Amino acid sequence: MTEPVVHRSDECLKISQVLSRIGDKWSVLVIMSLRHRSLRFSELKRGIDGISQRMLTLTLRNLERDGLVTRTVTPSIPPRVDYELTAMGHSLAEPVEALGTWAFQHIDRIAGAQARYDAGEP
Numbered sequence: 081m082t083e084p085v086v087h088r089s090d091e092c093l094k095i096s097q098v099l100s101r102i103g104d105k106w107s108v109l110v111i112m113s114l115r116h117r118s119l120r121f122s123e124l125k126r127g128i129d130g131i132s133q134r135m136l137t138l139t140l141r142n143l144e145r146d147g148l149v150t151r152t153v154t155p156s157i158p159p160r161v162d163y164e165l166t167a168m169g170h171s172l173a174e175p176v177e178a179l180g181t182w183a184f185q186h187i188d189r190i191a192g193a194q195a196r197y198d199a200g201e202p
Contacts, residue, residue: 101142111169150164
C-alpha cells in the first residue's frame with residue numbers, strides 16, 4: 081500500500097496560487113483561444129464573449145508573468161501586438177481542453193443535480 085502524498089503548507093499555498101490563476105474563467109478562455117495560433121489583442125477581445133478590455137489586459141499580463149503566454153510587439157503605426165502560448169502554455173492547453181470537454185458533456189446532469197439539491201431532494 082502506498083503512503084498518501086503529504087504536502088507542506090508552503091507547497092500547498094504555491095499550488096493553490098497557480099491553480100487559482102490558471103483556473104479562472106478568463107485565463108482558461110485565453111488559453112483555449114491561443115491554442116492553435118497567435119492572436120492580436122483585438123482578435124482575443126472579439127473571440128471571448130463578455131471580457132472587458134481591462135480584464136483581458138490583466139489576464140494577459142498575469143499569463144505572461146507566469147510564463148504561459150508571450151507578447152510580441154512589432155513596430156508599426158499603430159504598433160502590432162501578438163500573443164501566443166509558450167511551450168508551457170501549450171502543455172496546459174490539453175488538460176484545460178479536456179476539462180472543458182468534460183464540463184460540456186456533463187452540463188445537463190450537473191444542472192439536474194443542482195435543481196434536485198435546491199428543491200431539497202435527496
